[in-house]
Amino acid sequence: MKIIYxxxxxxxxxxxxxxxxxxxGVTDVAGLIEWLxxxxxxxxAALADPAVVRxxxxxxxxxxxxxxxxxxxxxxxxxxxxx
Amino acid sequence: MIRVQREDFDPGAEMARLGxxxxxxxxxxxxxxxxxxxxxxxxxxxxxxxxxxxMTEKALAAIEAEARQRWPLEDCLVIHRYGRLEPGERIVLxxxxxxxxxxxxxxxxxxxxxxxxxxxxxxxxxxPEGAQWVEARDSDDAAAARWNGDPAAE
Numbered sequence: 001m002k003i004i005y006x007x008x009x010x011x012x013x014x015x016x017x018x019x020x021x022x023x024x025g026v027t028d029v030a031g032l033i034e035w036l037x038x039x040x041x042x043x044x045a046a047l048a049d050p051a052v053v054r055x056x057x058x059x060x061x062x063x064x065x066x067x068x069x070x071x072x073x074x075x076x077x078x079x080x081x082x083x
Numbered sequence: 084m085i086r087v088q089r090e091d092f093d094p095g096a097e098m099a100r101l102g103x104x105x106x107x108x109x110x111x112x113x114x115x116x117x118x119x120x121x122x123x124x125x126x127x128x129x130x131x132x133x134x135x136x137x138m139t140e141k142a143l144a145a146i147e148a149e150a151r152q153r154w155p156l157e158d159c160l161v162i163h164r165y166g167r168l169e170p171g172e173r174i175v176l177x178x179x180x181x182x183x184x185x186x187x188x189x190x191x192x193x194x195x196x197x198x199x200x201x202x203x204x205x206x207x208x209x210x211p212e213g214a215q216w217v218e219a220r221d222s223d224d225a226a227a228a229r230w231n232g233d234p235a236a237e
Contacts, residue, residue, distance in 0.1 A: 004135070006133060006135055006203070006205055007133060007205035007207070007216055008216045056135070056138055056203070059135075059137050059138035059141050059142075060138075060141075061201075073137070075135055075138065075203075077135070077203065077205065078205065078216070078219070079200075079218075079219030080199075080200065080201065080202060080203055080204055080205060080219065081199075081204065081205050081206045081216075081217040081218070081219055082132065082134070082163060082175070082198060082199060082202045082203070082204025082205070082206070083116055083163075083174070083175050083195055083198050083199035083202070083204070083223075
C-alpha cells in the first residue's frame with residue numbers, strides 16, 4: 001500500500017511517501033491511521049488530530065470508514081487551501 | 084477545460100477565446116485570484132502552492148462537470164498554478180461562457196467556491212517570522228456550502 005503525505009502532515013511525518021504493509025487486521029482508513037501512528041513519533045504527531053486530516057483513496061476523497069487494501073494509494077493531508 | 088500549470092496565464096486572451104468560440108455565447112464571466120502581500124498582520128513575501136498531481140486534475144474535472152450539469156454553459160475553463168508565487172501574481176483563473184449572464188455569474192462563483200474547498204492544493208506563506216501553512220477558513224466552507232441546496236445556508 002502506498003501512503004502519500006502533503007503540506008504540514010508531510011513535514012511532521014518526515015516522509016513524502018512510503019510503501020507500507022499493514023497487518024491483515026487493518027481493513028479501513030481508521031485502522032490504517034491508527035497503525036500509521038505507531039510507526040514513528042513523527043507519524044503520531046502528523047496524525048494526532050483526526051479532525052484536521054483529510055483522506056483520499058486512489059485520488060478520491062474518502063472517509064474513516066472506507067476500506068483500504070494492498071493495492072491502494074492513500075493520501076493524507078490537511079484541509080485544502082487552493083484558489 | 085482544466086489546466087494545472089506552473090506558468091502564468093493571460094486572462095484577457097482566455098476570455099476572448101471562450102467568448103469567441105460560439106455565437107451562442109451571450110456573456111463571459113471571469114474570476115482571477117491573486118497573491119496578497121499580507122495575511123492578517125503578517126507580511127507575505129511569497130507563497131508556494133503544493134498540490135497532489137495525480138488527484139488535482141481529477142478533482143477539478145469533477146467540479147467542472149458539476150458546474151456544467153447545474154448551468155447551461157457554452158464553455159468553461161479553470162487554470163490553477165502551483166509553485167512559488169510573489170504578491171501580485173495570478174494564482175487561479177475561472178472563466179464561464181453562457182447564453183445569458185446569470186448562468187455565467189453563478190457558475191463562476193460556484194466553481195471558485197467549490198475549488199477552494201475540494202481541489203488538493205496547499206499554500207505555504209513566506210513571512211518575516213518564517214514559513215507558515217495557510218489554514219483553511221470556515222468562511223470558505225460556508226461559501227461552498229451555499230451551493231449544496233440547503234436554504235438555511237444561504
